[in-house]
Amino acid sequence: MELSLHRLRLLRELRRRGTVTAAAAALHYTASAVSQQLAQLERDVGAKLIERLGRRVQLTELGMLLTDHAEEILKSVERATMALKEAQEGVTARLTAGVWASVASGLLPFALSALAAEHPGIEVRTRELAPEDTAAAVRDGSLDFSFVIEYSDYPMPWDPALTKVVIAVERMHAAVPEGWVPAGSVRMIELAEHPWVLAGPRSHFGRAVRLACQRHGFEPRIEHEVGEQATALAMVGAGLGVTLVSDLGLSLRPAGVDIVALTEPVMRTVSIAHRTSSANRPSLQLVIEAVRAAAAEQGLGAAAPLP
Known part of the structure; x- marks a missing residue:
């Protein structure tokens, strides 16, 4: 047989x-x-x-x-x-990574530039996926590793076949049309009076923000449901509502948007997920180190725990 x-x-x-x-x-x-x-x-x-x-x-x-x-x-x-x-390649390898917009624009360019300077034999290719799909693609072998997120208000179940390495801790901020919130900070409950621009409840982000709002005593009045953070921020800039945005998402901020601190912290971690069987792969470890270093340089080091 x-x-x-x-x-x-x-x-x-x-x-x-x-x-x-x-x-x-x-x-x-x-x-x-x-x-x-x-x-x-x-x-x-x-x-x-x-x-x-x-x-x-x-x-x-x-x-x-x-x-x-x-x-x-x-x-x-x-x-x-x-x-x-x-054995054949040493630290010469080609890896495929799962990314989403804010990681691809706010973190990965710095990490890959540093990696290329120190280890030119390692090539990282990227594939943009919804954050909800990246871990499954790693498990199925479509990707070598992926970025995954977990919110303080919405912890996620984890597949034991995968290893998760936290590389950044982000704070969420209120993104509001220019002049809507004149103060330097705002309580979540104060955002209840405004219309919201938010991802759908099946997405990690959309579900986490809904739970954060509920924890602070209100259901967000969602007038525009969009999946892409850049689209949501553009709609905020047009005066159509408010949303939340992470530290890395600030790189997508358009004109006409004020970023206001939340007095009650809403946090999320960004991790790299890879198959546990790949844990000792030298090229993968070098990529992880480069990404963690890039996050630390931006003040997003992994030492801070979720509240």
Whole structure:
């Protein structure tokens, strides 16, 4: 019996996702292609691995057994691949990172410039994703590492297959149209009287800000729901409402926007997530050090805890 690593990876993703469609989407295949490959795996094994339950599927006992072994096999292959790369390349490597707008504009350019000066053999490519999607892309192998966020009002569950390294701690600020808040600071409850420009409740940011408002006794009156921070700030500059913005997001601030301190702190951490099996990869560690140094130079060092 010969087991295909590719098919084992599909079987593992099927157990994680629960449906062929979700597994296919996560690995960027069609559902038909995944079904065909899983059917071939059953023929390779000579046993039924999957049972259909309506629109979902369930692994048989043999399917669960094989998936448990697939986890160990795939981890071993990844470790062997990394070891070979390190032996052959030293600190010459190409890494793909998941980013979002404020990290890409406010932090990464400084870090990558310093990295290129000291370690020109390390190439970092970036892919912009929604913050909610970056960790999953690392786990699935689409990215080598990604930036992830966690808010003081909205702690996130964590995947044990991933390691999280905190690289920056940011303070959130009120972003208001010019002249709306004449004081140098404002209480969250004082923002209740204004219309809001905010991301949807399914996003980490949108959910965290809603929870922060609720903690201070009000539901924000959201008149404009937008996903991009730069878009939200442009709408604030046009006098359409208020929002919150992080330290790194200040680099996206347009004309016509006042930044006002919040008297009650709302904080968030920015971390780098990578597969635990990649923890000893020298190039990855050098990237992490460069990003942490860039954050520290901007006063966003990781020493400060979330309140």
